[in-house]
Amino acid sequence: MLALVVAHLVVAAVLPLVSRRSRRAAFGVAAVLPAATLVWGFAHLDAALGPGLEETVTWSAALDLELGFRLDALGLVMIVLVGGLGALILAYSAWYFGKDSRDAPRNSALLLAFAGAMLGLVLADDLLTLYVFWELTSIASFLLVGQGGLHRANRRAAVQALLVTVFGGLAMLLGIVFVGESAGTYRISEIVAAPPPGGVAATGVALILVGALTKSAQAPFHPWLPAAMAAPTPVSAYLHAASMVKAGVVLVGRLSPGFADRAEWWVPIAVLGLVTMLIGGWRALHETDLKRLLAFGTVSQLGFLMVLFGSGDRIGEVAALTMLLAHGLFKAPLFMVVGIVDKVTGTREVGALSGLGRRLPGLAVAAVLAAASMAGVPFLLGFLGKEAAFEAFVHQGGARGWVLALGLLAGSVLTVAYSARFLWGAFADKPGVEPVDPRRPAAGLLAPTWTAAIAGLVLGSVPPLVNALAQPYAEAYPATDATEADYHLALWHGLSLPLLFSVVALAGGLALHVGRDRITGVHRALRHPLSAQRGYETAVAGLERAATQVTGRVQVGSLPVYLGVLLCTVLVLPGVALVTGGTWPQDQSLVSSLLQLPLGLIVVAAALALTRVRRRFTAVLLVGAIGYGIGGLFVVDGAPDLALAQFLVETLTLVAFVFVLRRLPAHFDTQNGTGSSPDAKPHRGVQLRKAALATVTGVFVAVAGVVLTGARQQPPAASGEFVARAPEAGADNVIAAILVDFRALDTVGEITVLLIAAAGTASLVLATRFDRKREAGGGTPEHEREVLG
Amino acid sequence: MITINVTMAVVLAVLYSVGFYLLLQRSLMRILIGIVVLGHGANLLLQLAGGPPARAPVLGTALPEEFADPLPQALALTAIVITFALTTYLLALGYRSWVLTGRDEVQDDLEDRRVAERQRPEGSMEADAEGPDDEEDPGSAAASDRTDEPAEVSGSGAAR
Numbered sequence: 001m002l003a004l005v006v007a008h009l010v011v012a013a014v015l016p017l018v019s020r021r022s023r024r025a026a027f028g029v030a031a032v033l034p035a036a037t038l039v040w041g042f043a044h045l046d047a048a049l050g051p052g053l054e055e056t057v058t059w060s061a062a063l064d065l066e067l068g069f070r071l072d073a074l075g076l077v078m079i080v081l082v083g084g085l086g087a088l089i090l091a092y093s094a095w096y097f098g099k100d101s102r103d104a105p106r107n108s109a110l111l112l113a114f115a116g117a118m119l120g121l122v123l124a125d126d127l128l129t130l131y132v133f134w135e136l137t138s139i140a141s142f143l144l145v146g147q148g149g150l151h152r153a154n155r156r157a158a159v160q161a162l163l164v165t166v167f168g169g170l171a172m173l174l175g176i177v178f179v180g181e182s183a184g185t186y187r188i189s190e191i192v193a194a195p196p197p198g199g200v201a202a203t204g205v206a207l208i209l210v211g212a213l214t215k216s217a218q219a220p221f222h223p224w225l226p227a228a229m230a231a232p233t234p235v236s237a238y239l240h241a242a243s244m245v246k247a248g249v250v251l252v253g254r255l256s257p258g259f260a261d262r263a264e265w266w267v268p269i270a271v272l273g274l275v276t277m278l279i280g281g282w283r284a285l286h287e288t289d290l291k292r293l294l295a296f297g298t299v300s301q302l303g304f305l306m307v308l309f310g311s312g313d314r315i316g317e318v319a320a321l322t323m324l325l326a327h328g329l330f331k332a333p334l335f336m337v338v339g340i341v342d343k344v345t346g347t348r349e350v351g352a353l354s355g356l357g358r359r360l361p362g363l364a365v366a367a368v369l370a371a372a373s374m375a376g377v378p379f380l381l382g383f384l385g386k387e388a389a390f391e392a393f394v395h396q397g398g399a400r401g402w403v404l405a406l407g408l409l410a411g412s413v414l415t416v417a418y419s420a421r422f423l424w425g426a427f428a429d430k431p432g433v434e435p436v437d438p439r440r441p442a443a444g445l446l447a448p449t450w451t452a453a454i455a456g457l458v459l460g461s462v463p464p465l466v467n468a469l470a471q472p473y474a475e476a477y478p479a480t481d482a483t484e485a486d487y488h489l490a491l492w493h494g495l496s497l498p499l500l501f502s503v504v505a506l507a508g509g510l511a512l513h514v515g516r517d518r519i520t521g522v523h524r525a526l527r528h529p530l531s532a533q534r535g536y537e538t539a540v541a542g543l544e545r546a547a548t549q550v551t552g553r554v555q556v557g558s559l560p561v562y563l564g565v566l567l568c569t570v571l572v573l574p575g576v577a578l579v580t581g582g583t584w585p586q587d588q589s590l591v592s593s594l595l596q597l598p599l600g601l602i603v604v605a606a607a608l609a610l611t612r613v614r615r616r617f618t619a620v621l622l623v624g625a626i627g628y629g630i631g632g633l634f635v636v637d638g639a640p641d642l643a644l645a646q647f648l649v650e651t652l653t654l655v656a657f658v659f660v661l662r663r664l665p666a667h668f669d670t671q672n673g674t675g676s677s678p679d680a681k682p683h684r685g686v687q688l689r690k691a692a693l694a695t696v697t698g699v700f701v702a703v704a705g706v707v708l709t710g711a712r713q714q715p716p717a718a719s720g721e722f723v724a725r726a727p728e729a730g731a732d733n734v735i736a737a738i739l740v741d742f743r744a745l746d747t748v749g750e751i752t753v754l755l756i757a758a759a760g761t762a763s764l765v766l767a768t769r770f771d772r773k774r775e776a777g778g779g780t781p782e783h784e785r786e787v788l789g
Numbered sequence: 790m791i792t793i794n795v796t797m798a799v800v801l802a803v804l805y806s807v808g809f810y811l812l813l814q815r816s817l818m819r820i821l822i823g824i825v826v827l828g829h830g831a832n833l834l835l836q837l838a839g840g841p842p843a844r845a846p847v848l849g850t851a852l853p854e855e856f857a858d859p860l861p862q863a864l865a866l867t868a869i870v871i872t873f874a875l876t877t878y879l880l881a882l883g884y885r886s887w888v889l890t891g892r893d894e895v896q897d898d899l900e901d902r903r904v905a906e907r908q909r910p911e912g913s914m915e916a917d918a919e920g921p922d923d924e925e926d927p928g929s930a931a932a933s934d935r936t937d938e939p940a941e942v943s944g945s946g947a948a949r
Contacts, residue, residue: 096933098934098936100936101933101936103935232932233928540914541909544914548910553905555905556901560813560814560815588793597796600796600797600800603804604799607803607826608807610826619818619819627825630832636842637837637843639836639857639862640845642832642869646869652873653876656876656880657880660883663888664884664887664893668816698802698804699805702802702805703798703802705793705838706793708838709837709838710792719858720853723846723859733846734848734859735846735863738860750871753871754871761881768885
C-alpha cells in the first residue's frame with residue numbers, strides 16, 4: 001500500500017516533464033495510477049470485506065514509529081472515490097484545460113500528488129501516519145486553490161482553507177498524542193477495540209473532533225469550502241466534493257466504533273452536523289452561481305454524513321457508508337456538469353442561462369440523474385442511503401432519535417429544493433432571458449460525467465451490491481435487536497415511516513422550489529448578525545493587529561530599554577534566589593589590609609566622578625585612575641603579575657583613547673559642531689531611573705560575590721597541585737607556569753583573540769585612511785572631510 | 790574561610806553600578822567607558838574570589854602555604870588582556886562609526902519604531918481583502934484556457 005502511495009508521488013514529480021510535450025498526455029498519464037488503485041482495491045475485495053488487509057512499515061524503530069495501513073470496507077469505498085472518481089476527473093481535466101493552458105502542468109502534477117496523499121490518508125491505520133497524510137492533503141489543497149497566486153480570490157481562499165484546516169489539524173495532532181499515549185498505541189484498530197478511559201483521552205477525542213470538523217467544513221468552520229470554489233472546476237470536483245472534504249467524515253467513521261457512546265463524541269457531531277446540514281441547504285437555495293450552489297450543497301451533505309457516521313447505530317452506519325459513496329457519485333458529475341456548462345456558455349450564473357436543456361439534452365439527462373440521486377429519488381443510490389438514514393433514527397426513537405430524524409427530514413427537504421434549483425438554473429427555459437447559444441461539449445468532457453452518473457444509477461438499482469460493501473463496515477457496531485440485525489438496503493421496505501419521510505422530502509422540496517420567489521423574500525428579510533465568514537475575517541484581522549501591537553511593545557528598537565529588561569531579569573530571577581537562599585557570611589571583616597582603604601577610596605571616587613563628567617578627556621583620565629587603583633589593589637592582594645599586566649594594559653588603553661579623542665569633540669553632548677541632536681539632552685527622570693536600576697544591579701553583583709565566595713567550605717583542590725608541580729615546568733613563578741604550561745592552550749586562544757582584535761582594529765583605522773586617500777573633494781560626507789582635515 | 794571584605798564589596802558595588810549606568814546611556818563613548826569599568830570590576834571580582842591578601846605565588850620567596858591562590862590570578866590575567874583587546878576594537882568601531890555618521894549616539898531602530906506605529910502587519914490579509922475584486926473569475930472555464938500570464942497582476946503591481 002505504501003508502494004502505491006509513493007508511486008503517486010513519484011509520478012507526480014516527473015509529470016511536469018510530460019506536460020512539456022503535451023498537457024493532455026500528462027493528465028492521461030496521471031489518470032493511470034488512480035485507475036490502477038481502483039483495480040488493486042477490488043482485487044483485494046475479499047480481504048477488505050473480511051478481516052482487512054494490513055501492512056506495516058517500520059519508520060523509526062527507536063522512536064516506535066511505524067507507517068501502518070489497513071484496507072477495509074470503509075477504505076474500499078474511499079478508494080472508489082479517490083481512485084475511481086480521481087481517474088475520471090483527471091481524464092475530464094485533459095479536455096477541461098486548454099491545450100496550451102498555463103495552469104495545466106501545475107494542476108496535473110498537484111492533482112496526482114493529492115491523490116497519493118489522500119490514498120495514504122484513507123488507508124492509514126496509524127493515527128500519526130494518518131496525520132502526516134492529513135496535512136499533506138491540506139497543503140495540496142492550498143496549492144490547488146491558490147493556483148498561480150495571481151488573483152486575489154485565489155490567494156484569500158487558499159489562505160483561508162489552509163488556516164482553518166491546519167488549525168484543526170494541529171488541534172488534532174495534540175488530541176492524537178493524548179489518545180495515543182493514554183491508549184498505549186497509535187493503531188486505530190487497537191484503539192477502537194479497547195478505547196482508553198479517563199479525562200486525558202476524553203480531551204484528546206474532543207481535539208481530534210476539531211480536526212475532523214474543520215476538514216469536513218462543519219459549521220462554524222464551513223465558509224472556507226465555498227470560498228475554495230475559486231479553484232478550477234475539476235479541482236473543486238475532486239478535492240472539495242468527492243474526496244478531501246470527506247477526510248473528517250472518514251476519521252469520525254474510523255473512530256466511532258470505539259467512541260460513539262461517549263457524549264463528548266456524539267453530541268458535538270450530532271448538533272454541528274445537523275446545523276451544518278440545515279445552514280448549507282438554506283444557503284444553497286439562494287446562490288446564483290451554480291458552482292457555489294453546489295459548494296453549499298456539499299457543506300449540507302457533509303453535515304448529513306457527519307450525523308450518520310457519528311450515530312453509532314447499525315442501520316445508521318449502513319446509511320453512512322451508502323451516502324458516502326452516493327455523495328461522491330452524484331456530486332462529482334454535478335461539478336463536471338457545471339464545468340461543461342461554463343465551458344460551452346461562458347457563464348455559471350442562474351440568471352444568464354436559459355434554454356440549455358433543449359440545446360444539450362444529453363448533458364441535461366446526466367445532470368438530472370445525478371441531481372435526482374442527490375434529492376433521493378428511487379432507483380438512485382441517494383435514495384437507498386436516505387431511506388436507511390430515516391429508518392435508523394425512526395427505529396432508534398427517543399428524543400435523540402426523533403430530533404435527528406425530523407432534522408434530517410428538514411435537511412432533505414432543502415436538499416430536494418436546491419437540487420431542483422440546480423436543474424432549473426442550469427437547463428430551464430426562463431422567460432425574459434435570452435436563450436444561450438452553446439458550443440458542443442467535447443466527448444472527453446461528457447464521457448467521465450456520464451460514467452459517474454450511470455454508476456449511481458446502477459448501484460442504486462441493484463441494492464445488494466452496495467449492501468455487500470456497507471454491511472461489513474456496519475458490523476463493527478452491535479445490533480441491539482432483530483430489526484437492526486436483519487436490515488438490508490432495498491428499494492422496497494414496504495409501506496413504512498421512512499418511505500413517508502422520503503415522499504414528504506420530495507414533495508416539500510419541490511413545493512419550496514415552486515415558491516422560490518417567496519423564499520428569496522424571506523431570505524432577504526432575515527439579517528445575519530452571526531456570519532461565520534465575518535467571524536473568520538474578524539479573527540484573522542484581530543490576530544494580525546494583536547501581533548503588530550505585541551511586536552511594537554516588545555521590540556521597541558531602543559538599546560537602553562533592552563538592556564534595562566536584561567538587568568531587571570537578572571534582579572528578578574537570581575536576585576530573588578539570592579535573597580531567599582543566600583546566607584551572609586559571619587566572619588566578614590571590614591578590611592583585610594589597611595592599604596585597601598585608600599586604594600578603594602581612589603577607585604570609588606574616580607568611578608563616581610565618571611558619571612558626572614562632561615568632558616571626554618576627563619572621563620578617560622578617570623578610567624585610567626580606576627585602572628591604576630585596581631592595579632594597586634592587585635599588588636596588595638599578592639598578585640604582582642596581575643598588577644604588571646594591569647598597569648601595562650591601562651597605559652596602552654589610555655594611549656589608544658587619546659588617539660581617538662584627538663578627533664572627537666571635547667564634550668559628550670556636542671555633535672561634531674552641528675549642535676546637539678533633538679534627543680541629546682536626556683530627560684532627568686529617565687536618568688534617575690537608569691541610575692537607580694544600575695545601582696541596584698551593581699549592589700546585587702557585589703552581594704552575590706560576597707555570599708557565593710562565603711559559601712565555600714573547602715580549600716581549592718587544584719591550586720596546591722599547581723604550586724607543587726610548578727618546578728616541573730621549570731618556572732619559579734606559579735602564574736607563569738600555569739599560563740605557558742598547564743593551561744597553554746588557553747593562552748593560545750587568548751593570543752588568537754588578541755590577533756583578531758588587532759586585525760579588526762587595524763582594518764577599521766586603515767579604512768578611514770583609505771577613504772582619505774581616495775577622497776578627491778567629492779563624494780564623501782562633509783563631516784568626514786572636516787574630521788580628516 | 791574565603792570572604793570578600795566590606796571595603797572591597799563596596800568597591801565592587803560602585804564599579805558595577807557605574808558600569809551599568811554608563812552602559813545604559815546613548816553616547817557610544819560613554820557605553821565604551823562603561824564596558825571598560827565593568828571589565829575592571831569583573832577582573833577585581835575574579836581576583837578577590839581567590840581569597841584574602843597573601844604572598845605572591847613565586848617559589849622561593851615564601852612557603853607554599855602562604856601563597857595566594859594562583860589559579861584565579863591566572864584567569865584574571867587572561868581576562869585583563871582580553872578586556873584590552875575588546876576595548877581597542879570597540880574604540881576603533883566607535884571611531885569609524887563617528888567618521889561615517891558624524892555622531893556617536895546609539896540611535897533607536899527606525900524600522901522597529903515604524904512597526905510600533907503600524908496598525909497591522911505589512912502584506913496583511915485584512916488589507917488584501919479591501920478594494921475591488923478582480924474582473925476575471927479565476928475559477929471559470931475561460932481562465933483555465935488562458936495560455937499567457939494575465940497582464941494585470943492584482944495586489945502588488947505589475948509583474949514585469
